[in-house]
Amino acid sequence: MGSNALDAYFNSVYSETFASVSRYVVSKCGSIQESEDILQNIYARFYQRIAKKGYEDIENAEAFVINIAKFECKNYFGFIKKHSVSSSFADFSEEQMVAVEAEMSREQKSLEDVLCNSLVAKQIFNDIANDDPVTGRIFYLHFVCDMKLDEVAKALDLNLSTVKNKLYRTIERQKKKFNL
Amino acid sequence: MNKNDFYKEIMTSYALDPEKIRMNAIKQAKKPAWQKVASTYWKPAMGIAAAAAVTVGAVTFSNRPSAPDVIVAPEAALSASQRLIDAEKSYYNPGDEQHYANVYVTFMEPVSYTEILMAISAVDDSGDIELCSVYLEDRVIAGDEINAFAAEHADEDSAVAAKLSLPAGFYRDIQDLSIVYLAELGSAEINDDTFVPIEVDDDDPLENDHLSIVPPVTSAPLVTTTPFSFEEIPVTTPEEVPVIGESSEDSAVVPPVSEEEDEVVEEPAVTTTTVVAPETTPEETTTTYYRGDVGLLTEMYELNVENALNAYIAGDNVVVLTKNQAYLYTIGGFGSQYGDVVDIINPKLAFRSEDRIILTGCNAENKRNIIISVNAETDNYIVYDASANIGENEIASISYCESADKFYLKAVSQNSSLVYELHLLSDSEFSFRPLVEVQAPISIAGSSGDVLYFATTAGTDRTTLYSFNCLDGTLLEYADFSGVAKIKRSADFRSFAILVSDGTSFIFDVETVRLVSTQVSDDVQITAMDGETFFTANGATYKLNVAGEICEADRPVAFGNEERPLYIVNEINSDKVVIIRDDGNNNIW
Numbered sequence: 229m230g231s232n233a234l235d236a237y238f239n240s241v242y243s244e245t246f247a248s249v250s251r252y253v254v255s256k257c258g259s260i261q262e263s264e265d266i267l268q269n270i271y272a273r274f275y276q277r278i279a280k281k282g283y284e285d286i287e288n289a290e291a292f293v294i295n296i297a298k299f300e301c302k303n304y305f306g307f308i309k310k311h312s313v314s315s316s317f318a319d320f321s322e323e324q325m326v327a328v329e330a331e332m333s334r335e336q337k338s339l340e341d342v343l344c345n346s347l348v349a350k351q352i353f354n355d356i357a358n359d360d361p362v363t364g365r366i367f368y369l370h371f372v373c374d375m376k377l378d379e380v381a382k383a384l385d386l387n388l389s390t391v392k393n394k395l396y397r398t399i400e401r402q403k404k405k406f407n408l
Numbered sequence: 409m410n411k412n413d414f415y416k417e418i419m420t421s422y423a424l425d426p427e428k429i430r431m432n433a434i435k436q437a438k439k440p441a442w443q444k445v446a447s448t449y450w451k452p453a454m455g456i457a458a459a460a461a462v463t464v465g466a467v468t469f470s471n472r473p474s475a476p477d478v479i480v481a482p483e484a485a486l487s488a489s490q491r492l493i494d495a496e497k498s499y500y501n502p503g504d505e506q507h508y509a510n511v512y513v514t515f516m517e518p519v520s521y522t523e524i525l526m527a528i529s530a531v532d533d534s535g536d537i538e539l540c541s542v543y544l545e546d547r548v549i550a551g552d553e554i555n556a557f558a559a560e561h562a563d564e565d566s567a568v569a570a571k572l573s574l575p576a577g578f579y580r581d582i583q584d585l586s587i588v589y590l591a592e593l594g595s596a597e598i599n600d601d602t603f604v605p606i607e608v609d610d611d612d613p614l615e616n617d618h619l620s621i622v623p624p625v626t627s628a629p630l631v632t633t634t635p636f637s638f639e640e641i642p643v644t645t646p647e648e649v650p651v652i653g654e655s656s657e658d659s660a661v662v663p664p665v666s667e668e669e670d671e672v673v674e675e676p677a678v679t680t681t682t683v684v685a686p687e688t689t690p691e692e693t694t695t696t697y698y699r700g701d702v703g704l705l706t707e708m709y710e711l712n713v714e715n716a717l718n719a720y721i722a723g724d725n726v727v728v729l730t731k732n733q734a735y736l737y738t739i740g741g742f743g744s745q746y747g748d749v750v751d752i753i754n755p756k757l758a759f760r761s762e763d764r765i766i767l768t769g770c771n772a773e774n775k776r777n778i779i780i781s782v783n784a785e786t787d788n789y790i791v792y793d794a795s796a797n798i799g800e801n802e803i804a805s806i807s808y809c810e811s812a813d814k815f816y817l818k819a820v821s822q823n824s825s826l827v828y829e830l831h832l833l834s835d836s837e838f839s840f841r842p843l844v845e846v847q848a849p850i851s852i853a854g855s856s857g858d859v860l861y862f863a864t865t866a867g868t869d870r871t872t873l874y875s876f877n878c879l880d881g882t883l884l885e886y887a888d889f890s891g892v893a894k895i896k897r898s899a900d901f902r903s904f905a906i907l908v909s910d911g912t913s914f915i916f917d918v919e920t921v922r923l924v925s926t927q928v929s930d931d932v933q934i935t936a937m938d939g940e941t942f943f944t945a946n947g948a949t950y951k952l953n954v955a956g957e958i959c960e961a962d963r964p965v966a967f968g969n970e971e972r973p974l975y976i977v978n979e980i981n982s983d984k985v986v987i988i989r990d991d992g993n994n995n996i997w
Contacts, residue, residue: 268432
C-alpha cells in the first residue's frame, strides 16, 4: 500500500471521527490534558493497524476507532493511579444559578478584546484545565461538543447540580480573576 | 459576544489541538515500539526487555586514536543483559556523588553534537560535565577533534554514543535524559577499549526480539545473553514557550525586548589577586523524604520506602523519591503524619529551602515539565504541569534569587535554552514570565533581581558571560574567557566563581558588579553574607569587600546550607529511609 494512500485514508478518517472520538475520550478520561495523550495513542494505534494490515476490511471507521478508544481508555486508566485534589465549596443556590445563566447570555463587547489577547486567553484556558480536571471536561463537553448540561452530567456520571456548580463556580471565579 | 460564545472559543482554541494530535499520532505510529516503551518505563528496564536476544560485540572502533584496530578478547566482553543489569545497579548505587566517573552513553537514536550539549546543560548548570568522546557510526572523536567536528557538523544527527566525565551524582540524571538509551559507568569491563554503543533496529523488539550493535569496522566476537523480564512501572501523565527572538548566526543569544542591534560590550574592570592556601572539602547537608509506615522511635523515624533514591527535608516535611514516585510526609508531632504519593517519572530535586522543596519530574512522554512544590509551612503541595508554559521544552533547573525573592527556571530544547522568571502566586499557581532565549547551552550564574547573569560556552575554546536586564531586556556580553568554564555560585545567587579550563579563575559579585581575577581551586565554595562575598580557596576563606579587593575573611563563614535542619536523613537503603532529629552534635535525641 502506498504511503500516500495510507496517509490520505488516515487523514480522512481522522477528520471524520475526531469530534466523536474526542467527545468519547473527554467524557471518559481524567482531564483535558490526559485526553490529548489518549487521543494521540488511539490514532497512533489506528495508523499502525492500517499500515500493517490495510483498511479494506474496515467497514465503519468511526466504530473501529471508538473501539480502539474504549480499549485505550481502559488500558490508560487501569494503568495510571490518579490523585485528585478535591475542594469543597458552597453550592450555588437556584437563584444564583439563574443569575449566572442570564449573565452568560448577555452581550459583552470586552470579551472579544480578551480573545484577541492570546496570552490572557491561554491563561483563562489553563485556569480551567488546571483547577479541577472534571471542570475542564465539563467545559469541553458543554462548549465544544455542544452537549446540554444534563447530557454532560450523564456522560460524566455526575449529578446535574454538581456539573452546574463546577461550571458556574469557575465562571464566577474567572469573572473576578480576569475581570471578565 | 456573550460568555457562551466566549467560552466556546476559548475551549475550541486551546483545549485540544486536532492538527497537533494528528501529527503526533502519525509520528508515534512510525516510531519503533521500544522507543515508545522507553518513554513510559524506566529505560534500563526497557533495555533489558529489548535486549532479550541481544548479542554484544566487544570491539573497538578501528580508528580510535589510542588503540586502532583492536579486537578485545571475548572474555573481556559483557553480555548486553549484564550491561543492562549493571546499569540498573549503578542507578541505585552510583557511588560517591562528588567522585568523578566516566560514563558511556548510548543514545536512543543518532543525535547531533548540539543536542548532546543541550542535554548535558539540562542536567548540570555549572559545567561539571565534560564531553570527552563522541562515537560516530564509523569512528570515535575526542579532544580537539570534537571541536573540529563541531565546527563543521554540529547539527548533524551522527552521534550514536558519547563518553562523559562527570560527578557520579549526575549519573542518574544522565540516565534519565530522554535522548539516552543506556548510560553505563566506566569500569574494568566498560572502558575506552571495550565500550560499544548499541543500536536497536526499527523493528519492534517486543515482537521480533531483534537488536543489533552499531556496525563496528572490525567484526565482533558474539556473546549470547539470557532473557530478562521486567515489571512495568506505573506513571502519571500530567504544551508553547514564548519565543523571544530568532537566533543570530553564531552563538545566538536573543534578548526578548531590546531592539538595539549592536549591544555595547562592556569590558569589566579586572583586578588580579592571587590567593594561595590548602584545599577544603565543602560541607554538604543532606535532606530527604519518604512514604510508607513510620515507626516512631523517640526521635528516629524509619520510613519504609522501597528503592528510595533520595530523601529531602524542609522543616518537618520529608520527601522521598523513587524512580517513579515522590512520597510526601510530615514528621514530628509525636509521629503525626500526612502522607501522599505522587506518581511522577524520574523526580529530582530542583530547589530546597527551610520551608519549601521544589521537585521536577517527567510526564508520560518522558518530558521533564512537571513541577511539584512542597510548602513545609502549610504542609501543602501542588503538582503543576508546566507544559502549557514551556511547550515542548523541558525544565532543566530552577534557581532562587533570595534578595529579589524570584525563581528562575531554565528550560531547554534540542537547540536552545530559555529562561523564565517563575513566581509562586499561591500554593496552587505559578506564573511564568519569559526572559530570554539563547540558541546555545547556558549556565545561569547569578542575579541581582533585575539583572541576570549567565554563561555560554562555544565548543571548548571560549566561554562568554552575559548580563541580561530583566526590566528592559538589554543584553550585554559582559566578559569573554578562553576555554571551558565551570560556574560555582553562592546559594543566595548573588555571587559566583568562574573557573576556566586555561587555569584562570574569577569571582563575580552581582550586587557590586565586580569581576575579580583570582586563583582558586576546583573546590571553591562561595557565599554572600551582609553584602560581602566570601569564598574558599585552597583551605582558607577570603572575602571580596565592597571595594572589590580580596582579603582574608574576618569572621567565620558557613558555606552551603547555613541553617542547620532540625531533622536530617541518616540513612537510605533498599527498603527504608531513616530520619533522625539532630541536636547539633549528630546525637540522636
